[in-house]
Amino acid sequence: MLAPLADQTAVVTGGGSGIGAATAARFARDGATVVVTDVDAAAGERVAAEIGGSFLALDVASPAAWTAAARHVETTFGGLDLLHLNAGIRLGEPDVVALSDADYERIISINQHGVFYGLRAMVPLLEGRPGAQVIVTASRASLGPLPNDFAYAMAKHAAVGLVRSVAPALLERGIRINATCPATVDTGFLGGVGREQLEAAGVAVMGSEEVADGILAILGGETTGEFFVQLPGGEPTPFAFTAVPGR
Numbered sequence: 001m002l003a004p005l006a007d008q009t010a011v012v013t014g015g016g017s018g019i020g021a022a023t024a025a026r027f028a029r030d031g032a033t034v035v036v037t038d039v040d041a042a043a044g045e046r047v048a049a050e051i052g053g054s055f056l057a058l059d060v061a062s063p064a065a066w067t068a069a070a071r072h073v074e075t076t077f078g079g080l081d082l083l084h085l086n087a088g089i090r091l092g093e094p095d096v097v098a099l100s101d102a103d104y105e106r107i108i109s110i111n112q113h114g115v116f117y118g119l120r121a122m123v124p125l126l127e128g129r130p131g132a133q134v135i136v137t138a139s140r141a142s143l144g145p146l147p148n149d150f151a152y153a154m155a156k157h158a159a160v161g162l163v164r165s166v167a168p169a170l171l172e173r174g175i176r177i178n179a180t181c182p183a184t185v186d187t188g189f190l191g192g193v194g195r196e197q198l199e200a201a202g203v204a205v206m207g208s209e210e211v212a213d214g215i216l217a218i219l220g221g222e223t224t225g226e227f228f229v230q231l232p233g234g235e236p237t238p239f240a241f242t243a244v245p246g247r
């Protein structure tokens with residue numbers, strides 16, 4: 001039987017660890033040719049070697065790096081079928097007065113600008129490929145407040161405006177785009193706070209592989225412009241946005 005993603009080329013940002021590494025592995029297992037990208041070359045190269053993919057250094061906050069990445073993917077693979085815009089960081093600063101310019105710019109440039117730059121660079125490569133799709137790793141902090149990391153929530157909320165706004169036009173160009181909003185995931189993102197510690201505090205934690213499974217389920221659907229909430233042990237569930245008064 002043909003692997004489900006055979007003949008497909010996939011690019012994953014932040015593929016050197018956590019959710020990105022798990023998705024890259026799932027894409028590869030399902031037959032895709034995977035380009036693992038990350039700003040951390042050692043981590044990205046390790047994952048690429050493990051899954052039989054290739055590595056490309058890519059800082060998602062750099063428009064020039066995205067232009068170079070698009071050129072590389074176009075030249076090497078002739079196009080792109082799956083784009084996982086996943087790279088992201090957290091800050092953990094709760095005090096709006098204490099956040100430095102440098103940290104503010106860093107989180108907005110990676111978590112917000114990085115998604116737009118990636119989309120802008122790669123849409124031309126996705127266009128014309130049957131079933132082309134983009135999946136964005138958003139967050140439940142895209143959908144609601146996060147008092148202990150307001151700048152993270154601010155940047156992640158931007159994904160809602162972008163994904164929901166561009167989805168109709170991208171669909172006309174044959175491209176679907178959805179986002180995943182996972183619960184707390186046991187990755188380096190948690191800054192060394194262990195799973196046991198979180199679970200003891202009543203926080204439900206899921207593994208990266210479970211998130212990757214959910215992403216494959218989302219990609220296997222027919223939606224566009226949806227934000228899927230992923231909770232431990234549950235199916236990805238589209239978030240029910242309410243209608244905007246007067247529109």
Ligand SMILES: NC(=O)c1ccc[n+]([C@@H]2O[C@H](COP(=O)([O-])OP(=O)(O)OC[C@H]3O[C@@H](n4cnc5c(N)ncnc54)[C@H](O)[C@@H]3O)[C@@H](O)[C@H]2O)c1
Binds near residue numbers: 058
């Ligand atoms: N872990 C969680 O609890 C959780 C929950 C919801 C959403 N998320 C989101 O999931 C995504 C992946 O996070 P994770 O949990 O796998 O964390 P992680 O720290 O394990 O992985 C993030 C990866 O992104 C890379 N990265 C950081 N800055 C980059 C840049 N400028 N350009 C390219 N790559 C860069 C890192 O090197 C790392 O490999 C993030 O967008 C995060 O906001 C995480």
